[in-house]
Amino acid sequence: MKPVVSLPSPAPLLSRTGWAAFLVALIVVCAVAPVLNLLVPAGSLFHLSDYGVGLVGRIMCYAICALAMDLIWGFTGILSLGHGLFFALGGYAMGMYLMRQIGLDGNYKSELPDFMVFLDWKELPWHWTFSDSFVATLFLIIAVPGIVAFVFGYFAFRSRIKGVYFSIITQAMTFAAMLLFFRNETGFGGNNGFTDFKRILDIPVATPSMRMTLFVLTGITLLGFFLMARWLINSKFGRVLQAVRDAETRVMFSGYNPLGYKLTIWTISAMMCGVAGALYVPQVGIINPSEMSPANSIEIAIWAAVGGRATLIGPILGAFIVSGAKSWLTVAYPEFWLYFLGALFIGVTLFLPDGVVGLVKRLATTAAAKSGDKA
């Protein structure tokens, strides 16, 4: 007997419109923005200012974090209040390299970074060993957040720490790290962190073309991560994650070991943040421990929530909306912007339970229903 049941066919990585939109985004990032910034003259209406490039570049880094947060929170139901740490670790890994690239151009004309000279250190501490190699740095950017996340996650998930308990210890983790990095003895420049970068790969950072390169790189990374996340979520792996979110016991009794799944996505998510941090640092020119403050991590969660959890595109939008609004409002209404931002958060939760993307979807279905009625 062969029953006739129509099974849903597996979803494609992106729909046709999806691919089209993706291509447009890619072109904007790789071609339009550079042209508008570098080739269109500064006076022109179409000129994209350096400030604009910097802003969008920075927000794209945030968007990567939001995407990473969505994987772990939106899809797996694990709220991390410590993702700022991974972001900062990636940033610090990059920052160390940038500090080494300063070479003898520092205040003290020493091989050592200025703050070490200042602390009377005679040689680089052990954890700076590989910081002069770009390749090693690329590795560290992924490995350090990855390893920290893996070890932390392994113990936490093994002990079946869940829900808020997990959220709170991630917060404790990033808070503790922040205090640790604040200490000058830790060897990361204390409160000032790293600034005044000069070069990457011996190319000066403060040039328009370098800025554009970083911008394009960030854009491509964001798009790449988006595709990766999309692929992960569409795979059975992604469905197991969502199953973990809904009923972890059921997952176990179905023969899956949630530890492996949670740990994998947790580590991937952390590494994504690390990459974002590494791209962020040369663009904003500073990394310091305040990136690890609990509020920063909460903000990552907020981007995801504003855009719409468990939608992938939502968190990216959320990062743009929230950071963009913040950037604009702090100039337009320096004394009142917190009211607007606060109201935005409240409004989104009250009226857009599924975030901005939820709203768009809702509008789309109503529109479709309407046109359907007419037809």
Add this chain to the structure above:
Amino acid sequence: ADTIKVGVLHSLSGTMAISETVLKDTVLMAIDEINAKGGVLGKKLEPVVVDPASNWPLFAEKTKQLLGQDKVAVIFGCWTSVSRKSVLPVVEEMNGLLFYPVQYEGEELSKNVFYTGAAPNQQAIPAVDYLMSKDGGAAKRWVLLGTDYVYPRTTNKILRAYLKSKGVADKDIDEKYTPFGHSDYQTIVADIKKFSAGGKTAVVSTINGDSNVPFYKELGNAGLKAKDVPVVAFSVGEEELRGVDTKPLVGHLAAWNYFMSIKNPTNTEFIKKWSDYAKAKNLPGSDKPLTNDPMEATYIGINMWKQAVEKAKSTDTDKVIAAMAGQTFKAPSGIVSKMDEKNHHLHKSVFIGEVKADGQFNVVWKTPGPVKAKPWSPFIEGNAGKPDEPAKK
């Protein structure tokens, strides 16, 4: 354009808003005043206020925006050193101009920055000298207590070297740090008490921000009296004491280049201007208007900048920088304040004040005249022979 844009880059929200908000208002007051007198070069000044929200990367971004989009002629801003460090590469790259009004740790000299706050030798060292003097209590042992970040760390490093040069042994120096926002000073105060049992002790406090109130409250309640263990602070002024019951703190000290209680006509006028402004704008706290050192430094800064622009007949950064050298201004602190010809720092008198019951300070000591800043402290190794002027680009 018929206006000159002036950037104001002080945090109005986040942890630093507590200190920085008044500086924004000080700039706005000075701008009003200058505009009332016809502006600069016949043009009105137009403030562009932004809120970097105590977020360091945001400081850099906002600077980019001020210089790149708004094309401001000058920026008045920053409080913490880390915010200044974040802004620094941007102003250098875009050849902007920043006036930084807060006492800081030195170890920096930028062509594009004018430092109107104190360098360590204009605040910390004289304070320690005073405490070692007979009038100051002839302290033999030292607790160097600070918030764990670069300004206290650096200051304490300089002080340690200085104290050593004065023959103080390492065992008589106790260096302690607390995290930002630390709010429970029971252990610290108990430790100070214990330490002070070993000989006449003075405490040098570089505690910054919110921690000061709990620290002083604990000090008051634990009964540590100023005449037994005097505490001299470098980041506690009139504004910080607003939040504290000062009666138990009478006699504790602060070292600054300005106190509100200083009596001279310039200061009286300055205070009056500020009170009037605060009342007119209905600023919070205008029932008890206070002035303090960074406000004075801000005020000096903007006025000197105005003079320099007039001298240069241009707001062009390089011309203004050149014109700044040697500028003088009659400062509310009572001296004629001079911008050093070379090193971008003000010459400043140092005052030591003792806390009074009403939250003001009694000036108990001051330097005979203005002191030239040494941004490169000679007490830090490797600073000998550093040029006393910013490197030419």
Add this chain to the structure above:
Amino acid sequence: MLNVTNINQYYGGSHILRDVNLQAELGKITVVLGRNGVGKTTLLKSLMGLIPIKTGAIEFNNKPIQNATPFERARAGIGFVPQGREIFARLTVEENLRMGLAYKPASTPIPPELFELFPVLKQMLQRRGGDLSGGQQQQLAIARALAAGPKLLMLDEPTEGIQPSIIKDIGRVIRMLADRGDMAIVLVEQYYDFAQELADHYVVMERGAVRAQGLGRNMEADGVRQMVAI
């Protein structure tokens, strides 16, 4: 006592209850039958006010209640035993019963008859509701609904997960409560024999609508067993 006319209910876009009519009288047991997913639970929840109905009218004690909140309906005298027990997992058994007395004066004691009915509850008075076994929880849920002495008792599959001897007890209790004449009972049940034994009236639902109704003693003759089977 209870008079339901033409109520309609939706979940999102799907129409779940279609013009359902239902009556319940004092001293009588009305049994609602129907296959899985026909909307029995939805019906009871609508009557309780947990999900607002789209159209139609609900009268209780000759007063319209379709706009009342659940707690107003409870205070009016409607007791509810939800499907899936829904006891307060982290309250003790005693506290669960006290919740059942929520709208009575604070000093009202827990009626001792409840413990005669369900002796296990007396033994486990201080245990957390969530720690009880499934059947024990079901007993607790019934006891909780009875505690305040409702005028209308609605039970959603109360025998689910209960051991046969207690099912018998529950049947006896329901009968006894009905026979006292001061309570109307609406019983949603899948367990046909049990339903038939108790029914004064029956209602069979299908796809959200009432397919048939009649007197309990005619159930077999009306072919209700077949209706729920297909």
Add this chain to the structure above:
Amino acid sequence: MFKKILLSTLLLIAGSAYSITAEEVKSITIGETDSRVEALAKAMLAADDKTAAFLQALSDDAVKVAGDKILVIQGDKVVDAVTQAEVPLPDDAEDVINNNRMRGEIDSALAALKLFSKDDKVRAAAVKQLQSDADETKLPLIEKALATELNTSIKDQLNLVRAAALLGSADKSKRLEAAQLLATSGQANTKTMLLARLENETDAEVKAALGAALRQVESALAWGDKLGALFSGISLGSILLLVALGLAITYGLMGVINMAHGELMMIGAYATYVVQGLFHTYLPGAFDWYLLAAVPVAFMASALMGALLERSVIRFLYGRPLETLLATWGISLMLMQLVRSVFGAQNVGVENPSWMSGGVQVLGNLSLPYNRLIIIGFAIFVLGSVAWLIGRTRLGLFVRGVTQNRPIASCMGVNTARIDTYAFALGSGIAGLAGCALSQVGNVGPDLGQGYIVDAFMVVVLGGVGQLAGTVYAALGLGILNKFLEGWAGAVLAKIAVLVFIIIFIQKRPQGIFAMKGRSAEA
């Protein structure tokens, strides 16, 4: 306290003419510190009540200089220090500035004079004052006082002072005697004196005696240290408890991840500030009791704000705990900015009432500040009230029931909306109480809440969500652990260690100290 009595006695004598000369008055008041000190010493040789009154005025900052006139402020009157004639206050009158050294000298001079006061308390205070600066020059004075002193406890203290003064004596036997006497003193400054003496001592025998005395004093001090550390741990714990209790309700019971909890505390603290201001203006006489009025006001202010938030925002979010995080974060931003707009970005000053300043001396080096003691008591009171409300009242039962299963609770006849509002308002009100307490130890500013929110969540979660007892253990445990670690690792490392401890502890107990076990936990 004693200051007041002193003042009233002094005011009695102040009417009479000063016997100190105009010259003396002048040279004590004006000039370089060195010369003033010298003048003071000279005046002390023939000191009397009038000298004392003038010194007291100096010490109270009630002396002003106008030209070459020295004026004393006496309440509303201004009198010439020399002629005692009442004069108008000239515009150019300037405060006399006493630096710490001068103040110290004046105070010890005053103490010496007060040694003969009739009031036991005044004498006791004078003796205490002398302890810190006893030297051989004061010996005659001390002996004189000893001869007339009848009160035994003051006499004991005086003997210690005498010993301290003798420590520097040239006479070896006197030094020996002093060393033996001082061994029984548990004062920290005795240690200072002994150490100082030990450094200069040449005589072996005296050295040994000094050493023994030092050891004894040190061991007494060590006890004080230990108890002090424990006390500060408990005290920190009590603060953490206060901060966490409200959250234990809004978050622990209701499941609202209330990021605005800190701002509700801030509202309580500002309410306290406002009440203080009102007392200042309208009830200056009862100023000391403003705090008692502030407690209910702080509670109500935060509770009303909480009720408002619940009605307008939170109630739409039940069952979506993570959304509450976002909304309450927004609320917290707005509340902070609101306070900045209304009260300014700067801190505002909240004073301890006089009955809360100072402390009780338990051991020589251990004094327990009243404000801390009162806060500990207050925390216990709030804890008791909350435990009673939640565990023993119907409101508590309903709150727990409603938060566990809202629809079913409403089917039981509970007006869930009202219970939710009450519960949230209660939790918020308790936050307000915490804010009121915090205003007595910390700063009151827009950021007040931010500094505690992380700690508050840690405490609630470490204790086990929904477990009041757990919250108590967690608060005390963290407080004591923190203070214990701070003792030897410093504040920064201690804080890091505590955070790491929390992370590790949760591994062992994934549901907090008081984990709910069994099935009910999953339900």
Add this chain to the structure above:
Amino acid sequence: MTPELMEQNARHAEAYRAAHPSISGNTESGGREAGFSRLAVPGEVDVTHGRILYLEDVSVSFDGFKAINKLSLDIAPGELRCIIGPNGAGKTTMMDIITGKTRPDEGRVFFGSTIDLLRYKESEIAQMGIGRKFQKPTVFEQLSVFENLELALKTNKAVGASMVFKLDSAQSDRLAEVLHTIHLSECVSRQAGFLSHGQKQWLEIGMLLMQDPKLLLLDEPVAGMTDEETERTAELFLSLKGKHSLMVVEHDMSFINTISDIVTVLCDGSVLAQGTLAQVQSDERVIEVYLGR
């Protein structure tokens, strides 16, 4: 464990059984020790001594309350064992112990003669071939019916494998078949959270079928089902019997009557009686504590 290995083992075991017809489910094993000398083969349940599940002297207590008290019980391969007993007898708790959810205070639990279940985690136990349906239906509420079943499907459940997993045609046939069996063909794309109670029950059974376990533990599978569906469930279970071992907990006596071979009566955490339904139904003690008069 790779899917190939699992299948291979299953085939191996089947072949073994075919070759040794004497080893039937009814062999009296003489205890687990009978197979003691054999080596544990990973992934293979050693049932040569005739028992697939074996509990010995298991006890567990919660805060002093003994929920399971020296319980001993075993089940033969291919057997369909019914468990009945009063509410609170410990039936669910027993399943919790077998599936690794609850650790017993004492006693031994073996799967086959070589696998000590107490040493494994829930997911490992599930992978070895023990499937469970909960008393309260638990499905993945936010996933569709289809995805629920797909996740349950017996395949390699490691992280890497699931990233590259693709449903092959045999598997989708199987899925369609199960969908049909559980009457949810029309709801394939429906979100599971929106199903009615009874539909969730079915879905959970369906997930169990997808898992294709050697031993099925079913906690009140027909609760909330109509009589007709109960019958269908009975048929389903009877068809599974032989290929799979089943342990069914129910209170529905007519259902038990339809499916039962041997019925075990649990009371107060241990076995009160065991035998055919007729036997236990006439047992006075069972009537007293469970069936009622």
